[in-house]
Amino acid sequence: MGQMQEKIRFRNVSKSYNGSDVLKDVSFSVGEGETLVLIGTSGCGKTTTLKMINRLTEPTGGGIEVNGRDLSSYEVTDLRRGIGYVVQSIGLFPHMSVKKNISIVPDLLGWPGEKVASRVDELLGMVGLDPGSFRERYPGELSGGQQQRVGVARALAADPPIILMDEPFGALDPITREGLQNELADLLRKIRKTVVFVTHDIFEAAILGDRIALMDGGRLVQTGRPKEIVENPANSFVVEFLGKHRFQLSLLLTDIAEVTAGTGTVDLAALEGIPSLAPDSTVLDALNYFKRYDHEVIPVKEDGEISGVVTKGEVRQMVCGLMQVHDAGVQ
Amino acid sequence: MLVFNNFFTEYGGEIARLTWEHVQMTVFSVGGAVLFSVPTGIFLTRSRRLAPPFLGFASMVQTVPSLALFGLVIPLFMILGLPIIGLVPALFALFLYALLPILRNTYTGIRQVDPVMIETAAGIGMTDRQILWRVELPLSLPVIMAGIRTSTVISVGVATLAALIGAGGLGELIFRGLRTINYKLMLAGAIPAAMLALCLDFILARIEAALTPKGMKVKR
Numbered sequence: 001m002g003q004m005q006e007k008i009r010f011r012n013v014s015k016s017y018n019g020s021d022v023l024k025d026v027s028f029s030v031g032e033g034e035t036l037v038l039i040g041t042s043g044c045g046k047t048t049t050l051k052m053i054n055r056l057t058e059p060t061g062g063g064i065e066v067n068g069r070d071l072s073s074y075e076v077t078d079l080r081r082g083i084g085y086v087v088q089s090i091g092l093f094p095h096m097s098v099k100k101n102i103s104i105v106p107d108l109l110g111w112p113g114e115k116v117a118s119r120v121d122e123l124l125g126m127v128g129l130d131p132g133s134f135r136e137r138y139p140g141e142l143s144g145g146q147q148q149r150v151g152v153a154r155a156l157a158a159d160p161p162i163i164l165m166d167e168p169f170g171a172l173d174p175i176t177r178e179g180l181q182n183e184l185a186d187l188l189r190k191i192r193k194t195v196v197f198v199t200h201d202i203f204e205a206a207i208l209g210d211r212i213a214l215m216d217g218g219r220l221v222q223t224g225r226p227k228e229i230v231e232n233p234a235n236s237f238v239v240e241f242l243g244k245h246r247f248q249l250s251l252l253l254t255d256i257a258e259v260t261a262g263t264g265t266v267d268l269a270a271l272e273g274i275p276s277l278a279p280d281s282t283v284l285d286a287l288n289y290f291k292r293y294d295h296e297v298i299p300v301k302e303d304g305e306i307s308g309v310v311t312k313g314e315v316r317q318m319v320c321g322l323m324q325v326h327d328a329g330v331q
Numbered sequence: 332m333l334v335f336n337n338f339f340t341e342y343g344g345e346i347a348r349l350t351w352e353h354v355q356m357t358v359f360s361v362g363g364a365v366l367f368s369v370p371t372g373i374f375l376t377r378s379r380r381l382a383p384p385f386l387g388f389a390s391m392v393q394t395v396p397s398l399a400l401f402g403l404v405i406p407l408f409m410i411l412g413l414p415i416i417g418l419v420p421a422l423f424a425l426f427l428y429a430l431l432p433i434l435r436n437t438y439t440g441i442r443q444v445d446p447v448m449i450e451t452a453a454g455i456g457m458t459d460r461q462i463l464w465r466v467e468l469p470l471s472l473p474v475i476m477a478g479i480r481t482s483t484v485i486s487v488g489v490a491t492l493a494a495l496i497g498a499g500g501l502g503e504l505i506f507r508g509l510r511t512i513n514y515k516l517m518l519a520g521a522i523p524a525a526m527l528a529l530c531l532d533f534i535l536a537r538i539e540a541a542l543t544p545k546g547m548k549v550k551r
Contacts, residue, residue, distance in 0.1 A: 054454050081456035091451040095469045095544030108456055138546030154455070164454075 005032040006068070007162060007194040008053060013062035015048060015218075022048050023059070024218045032161075033192040037209035039199055040241075044215040046198045050164050053196060054083045066162070081105055084155030084163035084193075088171050091151055092139040098124070098150050099135045105158040123153040128183065145176040152184065156191070165197045169204065181207050202245055206230075206252055214238060227253040231325075250322045251284040259283070259318050260300050260308040268306055276301040277310070283322075286315050342519055346504070350523050353500040356418070356493060357486045357531065360425030364482055368430050369475065372437025373463065382438060389431035397489045400424045401496055421490075421498030428489055429482040436478025440471030469544050476539040480532055487528040491520065501527075 008030040015023040023045045030036045038046040051057040052064055055076050064071045071079070085091075092101050102123055103116045111119070121131040127149040139147055148168055155163050169177040185208050188195060199205055205212050206226040213223045222234040230249045233239045242249065257279060276299040277285055289298055290312055298310040339346075375382040395403065404420045413419060444467050452462045468475075494502030501520040508516030 051454075056450060056454050077456045077458055079456075080454060085451065085454040087447065087451050087454075091447070093448065093452075093466060093470075093546075095546045097546065104457075105455055108461070140546060 006030075007032045007034075007066065008196065009065045010049070010052075011063045011065070013049075013052065013059045013064060015045075015052075015057065015060050022218050025062070026215075026218075026220050027062075028213055028220060028223055030194055030196060032194055034210045035188055035195040035197060035208055037197045037199060037205040037212045038215060039202065039205045039212055040215035040221075041200060045218040046200075046215050047166055049215070050166055050196055050198045053162070053164055054080050054085060077108075081108055081158065082160050082162070084157075084160045086148075086151045086155045086163070086165040086168045088167055092147055092154075094139050097136050097138055098129075098142075101139065101150060102154045102157050104154065105160075109158055111158075119157060120153075123156055124150075126156070126187065127153045129153075143176075144172050145180060148172065148180060152187075156193075160193075162194045162196075165195065167198055167200070170199070177204075184208060202242060202249065203252065206249055214241060216241075247322060248284070250325075251287065251319070252282050254283045254318070254322070255279075256281050256283060256286050256298075256300065256310050256315075259286070259314040260310050261314065262308055263306055266297065266309050271297065271299040271306060271309070274299065276306070278302070279307065283315065283318060286310055287319070290315070338515055338519070342504075342516075346501075346519055346523060349499060349501050349503055349520070350527065352498075353487070353490055353502075353524065353527060354531075356422060356425060356490045356498065356500055357483065357527075360422050360490075361429045361479065361483050361486050363422075363426045364429035364433055365479060367426075368433035368478075369437050372434050372475075373441065375434075375438050376441045376467075386431075386435060386438065389434050392427045393431045397424075397428060398492055398495075400428060401492055405496065416497040418498045421493035421496055425486050425490055425493070429486050432481040432485070433475070433478040436474050436481075437471070440474030440478075441467050443474070444470045470547070473539065473543055473547070476535065476542070480535045480539070483531050483535060484528045487524060487531060491524055 006029050010026050010028050013023055013026045014021065026045070026049060028036070038049055040046050048057055052059055052071075053066070055071060055074075066074070066079070093104075096104075099117075099120050102120045103111075106116045106119060120135065124131040124134055129146065129149055134142075134146070134150075139150070142150065151168060155165070169180055172180065181204055188208070195208075197205075197208055199208075209226055211223060212226050212229055214221045214229065216237055222229055222238050224232075226249070229238065230242060230246055230253055233242060239246075256277060260279070274295060275289070275293060277289060279300055279302050281300075286298060289295075296312050299306045300308040300310060371385065375385055392400070401421070401424050404424045405415045408415045408420050408423075448466060448470075449462055452466045457465065490500050491502035491505055493500050494506050501524045504516050504520030505524075506520075508514065508518075508520065
């Protein structure tokens with residue numbers, strides 16, 4: 001992480017609007033391939049911060065660099081065509097087919113028609129929509145979740161190195177949202193883009209963010225890996241923001257690696273054929289597993305081989321430990 | 332039936348000629364109003380401070396009774412040294428009358444496009460011109476077309492008054508019928524005028540349907 005190339009940098013950025021400060025002295029950087037989640041309550045300045053990166057909003061103080069170059073030195077449409085942008089479902093153009101929506105930026109960049117067409121199909125596949133049945137449909141014919149998939153495909157269309165996402169799943173029902181969050185997390189892991197993501201949902205932030213930047217009243221309150229923030233909140237605001245979710249968040253943010261034991265003493269043959277977990281699963285996944293299946297031991301599989309086991313006893317102990325930490329933290 | 336047959340052998344040719352004149356007056360005045368109002372309406376959405384005076388002027392014209400408007404054009408044209416009777420002043424009056432619905436609908440049609448959508452279009456790298464042509468105009472087209480249809484229907488009606496300043500059209504039959512208390516003549520002017528309004532509106536509705544982007548007709 002340390003020698004990661006810096007892609008976006010905010011230096012003491014501020015913004016006042018009609019005499020009131022919307023942003024105050026915001027500094028942070030986003031490394032190449034990293035996902036930074038800006039989070040906070042509404043009006044905290046997170047969307048304003050995001051929109052400064054594609055210059056939909058201009059700062060009134062400080063400086064912003066993209067690829068080490070000052071933002072103001074970019075031609076604004078060139079800059080924007082090089083940055084994917086996803087907003088809530090309303091962002092799709094209702095009068096354009098799915099294909100047209102996705103191909104806007106490649107068209108603006110003058111890609112040849114065949115290249116655009118094959119790219120559209122590739123992207124639809126990538127976001128889990130069958131090109132044959134979705135290509136020619138219109139946003140009005142799609143569900144909210146499908147529209148958001150198209151929105152993500154559109155942002156990826158011209159393969160921009162940076163992607164900005166402004167509460168893309170905000171208008172979706174919880175079940176669709178959770179599915180899309182996990183899919184997006186997988187997708188981002190695969191394509192390694194530099195992503196700045198705005199949300200007010202701390203679980204969304206925990207699932208998607210390599211790092212989280214928590215904002216309040218136009219200031220950056222704490223920046224860090226999700227686990228760091230949950231385990232070491234910088235001040236009472238952070239504690240308050242995490243609120244009753246802290247315990248659940250630590251379950252979500254703790255890998256089962258910490259409770260995985262070697263296979264030495266276990267009868268591997270007995271574990272054949274029962275469902276397994278991946279090594280990067282979370283304690284929450286393990287708990288759900290125990291809720292669902294009546295097993296005392298979960299096999300952990302890596303590349304199809306059982307590499308370790310998680311026992312109910314170990315998980316119970318860990319959960320109790322976390323509970324104590326958070327009880328202490330809350331009171 | 333025999334009465335009608337006689338009537339048509341006597342007046343059929345004239346009805347056809349006057350209908351054609353009527354069509355021409357309507358098409359030219361509304362066409363001119365479209366050419367003026369649509370670009371002006373677009374311009375007004377870009378400089379919103381100018382919108383109230385422009386829309387106010389067009390509304391004011393609309394409040395003048397149509398008959399009086401023809402009367403007002405005469406002194407105006409006299410001052411300007413232009414012909415005060417005939418086709419030219421008639422077309423001008425009709426043009427003024429057709430302005431407002433198109434101007435107002437273009438302006439409001441574009442302004443009602445969701446600002447989030449426009450910001451998104453900008454955010455993904457469209458220039459102002461691309462946003463206008465690819466987003467704002469397609470999305471406001473039904474509203475603009477509704478304005479053009481309103482103007483057309485009004486113009487067909489108002490154009491009957493053009494006969495009063497010697498510009499011809501179906502009004503000639505109506506006024507001749509009124510003067511001579513000849514109901515057949517009055518109807519010979521009024522019925523084709525009404526049919527004409529319906530026909531033109533129908534044609535424009537078809538044009539609107541053809542121009543409206545498919546995605547906007549989708550039912551959720």
